[in-house]
Amino acid sequence: MKKILNTGITHKKELYKYNNDQRIIENSYYSNDSLKRRILYWYDNKGNLSRELTYFDNEPSIDTEYEYNHIGNLIKKTENYVNEYVESVVELYKYDAKNRLILFTKEDDDTKEIILKNIYKDDLLIESYDNRDDNIHTIQFDKRGNDIYYYEYDSIRNIILKIEKTFNERDSLLTENHFDNELKPRTYRIVNTYNTDGFKTEELFYDQDSLYERKVYEYNKNKLTKAVLYRKGKEIAHYAYDKEMATPSTGSKPKNEATTDPYGESDEINHQEIYDSQGNLSQYKAIYKGGLEEEKYFYYDMKGNCIRKEYFENGKPTYVIERKITYYQ
Structure with a gap:
């Protein structure tokens, strides 16, 4: 464990209380021993x-x-605010005959809006409208559950982003094309290559059909060991790993779940991840443009739950997160 010095770090902690049924009944959050937030919980019979x-x-x-x-599905949630200009916010949930959430709406004193709407055909989700994260979007899925179309809208439902994807027979992402809207040309696209074991070996990022970035992955059997990032033909970053990978044939992604967008600018020029014998991330180091060095250390109990996180910048501690977990027989 890396030595932590007392250098004015803010001390934060959370305390939890449970009833005899192991349900949480109180959660208290402290900053420098001052109680900042407290939540009390009640349950029905x-x-x-x-x-x-x-x-x-x-x-x-x-x-x-x-x-x-x-049957225990949440159908209504009412938040009553004290000393706020909005007195209450009501959330309503609707399910189909197969107990699947198909509609989620929210209303306050003045407005009512659709937050989530799912459309199913037989047992497959074919379209999902989602307004939960301040970006209104719709996702469409193929018959295998891969997210093949993504549309993002502005506040008046104009399309501001369209994404098209293709997948291989193992449901791994092959290509990803981005458009400003349905009519304008693509803004950038991603092309992935995989080896015979189904592991990604190369990512190509194109900007207006011009190759902008290339990322190459190296493996030792089924362990990811290294990745090198090139920009316009010049190596700009490399990453070291010791991470065992699940083959797509035995560990494919969950169905009807959006694929993470890996594209994006980063100031990170080098990072290293170290995992323990149980596969838990134990150490993370990164170097950024401008000279910032970041380190994170993770510690686990015998059950594999993370109980301590330590954060450092340029060798100096910034903050520590500790969890105390009590297990009952």
């Missing part, structure tokens, strides 16, 4: 969360109530 009362700086702020249908 079926064990469903029925109420939350949130305090900030020991003052009640949000009183939340939950309602469920006869």
Whole structure:
């Protein structure tokens, strides 16, 4: 464990209390031993969360109530605010005959909007409209559950981004094309190559059909050991790993789940990840443009749960996160 010096680091901690059924009944958050947030929880006779009362700086702020249908699905959530201009916010949830969430709406004193809408055909999700993360978007899936089309909209439902994807027979991403909207030419595209074991060996990033970045991966059997990033033909970063990879044939991605967009600018020029014998990330080091060096250390208990995280910048500690977990027989 790296030595931590007392250099004015802010000390943060969270405490949890549980009832006899091992359900959380209180969560308290402290900063430098000062109570900042406290949440109390209540449950109905079926064990469903029925109420939350949130305090900030020991003052009640949000009183939340939950309602469920006869099979335990959440159908209504009401947040009542204290001393706020919005008195309450109501969330409504609707399910189909197969118990799948198909509609989620939210309304306050003045507005009502659709937050989530899912469309199914037989047992397959074919389209999902999602407005939960401040970017309104729709995802369409193929018959194998791969996200092949993504549309992002502005506040008046104009398309501002369109993404098209293709996948191989192992459901690994082959190509990804981005468009400013449905009519304009592509802004950039991604092309991936895989080896016979299904591991990605190369990523090509094109900007307006011109090769901009190339990332090459190296493996030792089924372990990812190295990646090198080239930009306009010049090596700009390399990454060291010791990470065992699941082959796509035995560990493919979950269905009907959006593929992560790997494209994007980064100031990182070098990083290293070290994993312990159980496959847990134990150390992370990165060097950034401008000379910043970042280190993170992770510690785990016998059950594999992370109980301590240490963060350093240029060799100096910035903060520590500790978790105390009590296990019951």
